[in-house]
Amino acid sequence: MTLGSVEIVGGARLRATLKKAGADMADLKDANQAAGQMVADESRPIAPHRTGRLAASVRAARQVGRARIQAGGAAVPYAGPIHWGWPSRNIRPQPFISTAAVATEPQWLPLYLDNVQTIVDTVRGA
Numbered sequence: 001m002t003l004g005s006v007e008i009v010g011g012a013r014l015r016a017t018l019k020k021a022g023a024d025m026a027d028l029k030d031a032n033q034a035a036g037q038m039v040a041d042e043s044r045p046i047a048p049h050r051t052g053r054l055a056a057s058v059r060a061a062r063q064v065g066r067a068r069i070q071a072g073g074a075a076v077p078y079a080g081p082i083h084w085g086w087p088s089r090n091i092r093p094q095p096f097i098s099t100a101a102v103a104t105e106p107q108w109l110p111l112y113l114d115n116v117q118t119i120v121d122t123v124r125g126a
Contacts, residue, residue: 014116015065029062031115035108036060036067042100043069054079058097067108069097 015028037060047055057076061068072079085093 011065027119028115029064031112032064032067033060033062034115035112036069038104038108038111039067039069039097039101042104043071043097046100047071047096048082048094054082067112069101071097 040058040060043058044055047058049055053076054071057073057079058069058071061070071083081089081091083093083095083097085091
């Protein structure tokens with residue numbers, strides 16, 4: 001279950017251009033995971049705590065295309081309704097991952113942009 005995401009405008013085009021130019025897109029996995037880990041680390045202390053299982057389930061995934069923060073699973077199936085809310089069940093949203101993503105943007109955005117710039121610097125024109 002994905003609770004939050006950050007979209008880089010033009011990211012798909014950037015990946016396609018870099019792939020066409022021969023850049024190794026696996027290099028973005030590290031940047032995406034590092035950015036996601038910053039958000040996950042910030043999310044845990046602000047997650048609602050009754051038992052602590054929700055906070056403990058927050059993790060960053062290592063992916064090429066995006067920074068992905070996940071929470072929940074079989075043992076914590078209520079992660080989505082807690083984060084996004086469920087009005088018909090009177091569960092108000094508590095967007096702790098989204099809040100953490102916004103709060104940590106000054107830290108993860110430069111990291112991500114530096115990694116992208118490193119990849120771009122390896123691209124050679126004709």
